[in-house]
Amino acid sequence: MFAEPIEGWNEWLFALVNADASSPPGLVALARVIAEGAPTLAALMLVLLWVRQGRAVRLALLDATATALVGLAIAQVIVALWYHPRPVELGLGRQFLDHAPEASFPSDHATLLFGLALPLVFERAARPFGLAFLALALGTAWARVYLGVHFPADMLGGLAVALVAGGGIVALRGPLHGRLYPAVLGLYDRVLRKLHLPEALFPRR
Template identity: 40%
Template sequence: MEALNQHLFLLLNAPPDPPAGILMLARFLADDVVVLVAALVAALWVWGRQDGRAVLVGAGCALLTAALVNAAIGALWHHPRPFVIGLGNQLIPHAADSSFPSDHATFMWTIGISLLLRGSWQRLGWGMMAFGMGVAWARIYLGVHFPLDMAGALLVSATASLLVIPARPIVDGVLTPAIVRLYEGTVRLLHLPAVLFPLDRK
């Protein structure tokens, strides 16, 4: 399995001097997309449908679960990154921590799968899945992850998202209202402008 993992990595990894346009795209997908998606989720919370907040809280619960699973895997089994073992070309800086699974891909795919399982924002969910594939390719291309890291991320994302489904009554009926009250209380306490932070959306 490890031999296949390394063989696939070398097929996808960038050459020492890749085309500037592809390198720019890969760097954007590898790092910036995750930040943009986090900003999009925040925008959906503030300005999206009021009934969509439970979906976002559910996705947040799945993300927390996935993050804990990833941290546990990394603590129990250290898998070196390609550049640590001198394999391929590393084109972005990265700490020499465990590579499996990919946190970036896990983030993208957990949100995507959560949206798809809840039946909300289906196009956005599929978009997250597609951009997750782009993130996976980019981080392999830039030499900081193996293909197996991405397969692991997809498995963790699906598992975490499925685990949240049985807890939906608690997420929708208890957790979401509590978080909404905390959010609205914070907006009022800080006297944030109602134009930017509306509290009475339907």
């Protein structure tokens, strides 16, 4: 478990955010849409940006994808080594979204979405898109706490894991940007040419 003062803060903040029987049904429904749909929306955004944007943004998207994948791997290691129960397992709050009784810390959703957002935010060419991903990550963090399936610390843990993963990708920037990513971009261009896809819809920039 967390150190007692931190655990107390975590539970207090959870109680402050978590919906209850008097919460507006429309807000609960919106939170469910965000909580469940965010990964799919993020995937669609990645594909759209990859297809429509140029080389600089595509390189940032590869950094973002790598950061998210490394972050999720780190999260799995944490879960395997240390189990923190979800609020419902502790008899806290009210849960409005079905979820298996799995370890809550860190949140996979937060790790994924912050992992995608941060590299884009720190890359000038991709920053506007990074801010959109960041808004989606923050909205998802709120929604999953509001619906009672996570503690606030789970979301902060996801952010922390994403930062660590992002630092690892930055440390490997030389070989990634020098060799691996150009090979991926080259393969993508060859596939487009092979399929004779129109450049107006699939820019080669």
